[in-house]
Amino acid sequence: MPDSSAPQPIWLDFKDKHRCGILVGSGFLDRLPVLIETHGAGVLTPERKVLLLYDSAVETHYGARIDTALRAYNVIKHVVPAGEGSKSFSALEALCTRALSAGIDRKTLVIAVGGGVIGDLGGFAASILLRGLPLVHVPTTLLAHVDSAIGGKTAINAASGKNLIGTFYQPHLVIADSATLASLPRRQMIAGYGEVLKYACINDPPFFQWLQHNGKSLLNEPNSDATRYAVAHCARKKADIVLQDETEHGVRALLNLGHSFAHALESAYGYSDTLLHGEAVIIGIVLAARLSRQLGIAQDPQLEKTLTDHLASLDLLPPVAIDTSALRVDDLMATMARDKKNVGAHFNVIALRAIGDAFIYKNCPPEALRAVWTRFLASNGSLS
Ligand SMILES: NC(=O)c1ccc[n+]([C@@H]2O[C@H](COP(=O)([O-])OP(=O)(O)OC[C@H]3O[C@@H](n4cnc5c(N)ncnc54)[C@H](O)[C@@H]3O)[C@@H](O)[C@H]2O)c1
Ligand SMILES: [Zn+2]
Structure with a gap:
């Protein structure tokens, strides 16, 4: 009925x-x-x-x-x-x-x-x-x-x-x-927040501003208007992208923002609870911002700082404390090289011109990726 x-x-x-x-x-x-x-x-x-x-x-x-x-x-x-x-x-x-x-x-x-x-x-x-x-x-x-x-x-x-x-x-x-x-345990809410943040960073600056104001409510009050607004908004965004490219031959790849870095880290920790996927995505988005700044792609000089300030305001910098002392740049690079999105020996990553302006950056120089990982490991995963 x-x-x-x-x-x-x-x-x-x-x-x-x-x-x-x-x-x-x-x-x-x-x-x-x-x-x-x-x-x-x-x-x-x-x-x-x-x-x-x-x-x-x-x-x-x-x-x-x-x-x-x-x-x-x-x-x-x-x-x-x-x-x-x-x-x-x-x-x-x-x-x-x-x-x-x-x-x-x-x-x-x-x-x-x-x-x-x-x-x-x-x-x-x-x-x-x-x-x-x-x-x-x-x-x-x-x-x-x-x-x-x-x-x-x-x-x-x-x-x-x-x-x-x-x-x-x-x-x-x-x-x-x-x-x-x-x-839902708080860590799982944080992991979900990684994907929410991803949509904002791909192509939605107003949504990023919304998260700057409402991210706390979303994380602290899961059954709230803020959560439902964010879920509906993200669902529409994912739907838009999926309808354009159902089987990931084009624009759907943007949904992988932060994910090449994230997968390398998750793999290093054996996909264990040490680092949840969405936590790794948060780290990956920061690393993508860092890479973009380092390569001179980022048109907004405040890109990385705006992102890290936002995460710090939610107590998510870093989203989880991890010990990176046993990780090696060579291993992380090798995992990235095996990523499904890479064609042949070239690294394709999702880079950011600004928050809300992501694009597929083809043939990323490996030394730039190595530099990002080297700094990340030097800070023991703290994102500072
Ligand atoms: N198909 C896709 O497009 C797509 C996209 C992203 C991720 N994934 C996959 O999704 C998986 C991760 O999903 P996830 O993070 O939801 O993990 P999950 O399904 O393992 O859930 C996380 C934990 O929360 C528990 N849980 C679930 N609902 C709960 C609730 N309401 N209250 C309390 N506990 C609850 C689960 O039992 C589990 O222990 C990965 O396997 C990943 O590969 C698929
Ligand atoms: Zn994901």
Whole structure:
């Protein structure tokens, strides 16, 4: 039954006529069926199967509420351990086996409730089970609200690297409930903030100014108007870029601002909790600003200082204390050289002319990158 009190989704209309809605609000978990039916993911009936995926942390905080909301339906529930380890072949196999043995058919709706790990695993499974099942994402981390739930990238990790096996597969609906962020550990909020800051730095100076005024509320009050404003704004920004370049052959690469540096650091720490992805992105954006200044690209002489002042005002300079004494510039450079965005021996990085003016800088001189890393290691990761 249509729900007149439902908020209006942000719509992504793809060239192949697929349509994906993004709902941003609060208190959605208890209303999942009506939101799904109202916004294009099809009618739920007691016969239609629902493959429900979440992780153990989501189960602790929200399992009972989600189960209650879906109690009238034919739910196949699958819970995986929290953490990156669940983006594995074995977790994918267990999920697919469970779904198939429970008798899914092509109408079965996959609902993935969780952070980027659950979104990536659930999205990948949805894309390959019976050659594609309808999919709804219910992101529960800030990172998933503003980034991973939007855009249709799915992946699991391989022994040789992260996110190397996956698909592009668009969900029908993304239901972003800011109330779920209330239970999120602060470090995870900070990690999500890294991606929020990224959008501002790519092409949105007014949004950066907004963050200068509202960043604190966003971090300190996850279930607030400030959070919902930022999530909706970032969702629109990601949607804009994805619609221009769904499979990352052009402008979508800008979304990797800070990420070449971030991936090198994450890899150095073995993708462990020592350094979360979004924390690494914050560091990476500062390093991209530094590189841009050093290369004479930055037209704004205050670029790096404006950025670091902002981070300091949020107590995010650095976003996390890391000990870099065991890291080596050669190793960081070698990881960067393997980055998917590099073609041949050339380093392609996202550079900044100013905050809100990012571009793809091709053939970046390696010595400039080495200089950035050398200074970073000399300061033991403090960003000073
Ligand atoms: N597909 C994409 O476009 C895309 C984009 C960015 C990142 N990613 C992927 O996303 C993953 C990172 O996502 P993430 O940061 O959301 O990590 P995550 O899914 O591991 O969640 C972080 C932690 O928070 C817990 N958690 C989740 N929701 C919670 C809640 N509401 N309350 C309390 N705890 C909660 C999780 O159990 C986990 O321990 C990585 O695997 C990355 O590769 C994918
Ligand atoms: Zn990222």
